[in-house]
Amino acid sequence: MSTLATTRATPSIWGGVIIIAGTIIGAGMFSLPVVMSGAWFFWSLLALGFTWFCMLHSGLMLLEANLNYRIGASFDTMTKDLLGKGWNVINGASVAFVLYILTYAYISASGSIIQHTLGEMAIAFPARMAGLLFALAVAFIVWLSTRAVSRMTAIVLGAKVITFFLTFGSLLGHVQPAVLFNAAEAHASYTPYLLMTLPFCLASFGYHGNVPSLMKYYGKDPRTIVRCLTGGTLIALGLYVVWLLATMGNIPRPGFIAIAQQGGNIDVLVGALSGVLHNRSLDLLLIVFSNFAVASSFLGVTLGLFDYLADLFGFDDSPQGRFKTVLLTFAPPMLGGLIWPNGFLYAIGYAGLAATVWAAIVPALLASASRKRFGSPHFRVWGGEGMIMLILLFGVGNAMVHLLSSFNLLPVYQ
């Protein structure tokens, strides 16, 4: 994640916006229509809007604290200095956990989407094998060098943006109001299913590892970085709304029960959407887009995990050193993908649970501590203590929701 920013020559605001939007928009979005089918479209918009607001502001809080340190100082430096060793260990563990579980989710997702893609070409290929091979290819690129990752990401991200506009532009034309308004179910209840969507929204809006990278990229320029964070998160929000419109405007609400029962992985969702679209070229575009969306986050997140582990274990940058780090980065999630190829939805949920620590709770605590220590010489997030409390509540609330739903204490739409 961290190094994507350093390769562009002229820092225009778009570079930062694209880095942020590119990290945010990933596998998480494919979980949204399935987990939001209970709350359905309008309530889900509320959950998305609220999460967007909180995740943008937690990112700004991180920036506020980060601006008081040297350029290049990351999470680790700030939490150790402002919150102490204990928090630093908790924070580090949650970062590693999120990156690992996301890598697992991407392996599971890429396996399923490659299987689906090849299936469309009448080639039968097991998903486990596809996920494994794809992960090996990514591992090879990460092993080569950060530059290789950055170049691949630029290509994949470009393809993602182009196929996105083509796909969603035409998908919108297919929305059926009767399906979107769920006209078939007269007395449906939606609100009981609202809370459980939150951890998935949180995971889908995660990007916070990139805030220190933006400061490396632009220098201590809060105005520009604030614009990048706002622009990047807004693009993601807009895309998610269109994505919900496209899925919930085409697949009837009860149809999602079957999708969730089949594990809720990307291939099932894309398959269900193809089933109602009856449009060959759109179908193909959607498949191409899904492949690129997964691939770009996969590269970004595993690079982040790679850098993190290399730093933690002190492995050097020689081919052997990088090989050790790659092994540590990819072997555990690959093993998970082999044993349990269909845990995509669970993985995104757990990513939400752990990400709440370093993407909501810790940023709020950091901003609060850095205000006491430094004042805010460069930049201060608006809203004072109230805003800090809101982000803390959002973070703790998300963790509680996830725990409740893991113990089956929240209603599930089934």
Ligand SMILES: N[C@@H](Cc1ccccc1)C(=O)O
């Ligand atoms: N938002 C990313 C996941 C992510 C979470 C937290 C940090 C970085 C990335 C996705 O949807 O795939």
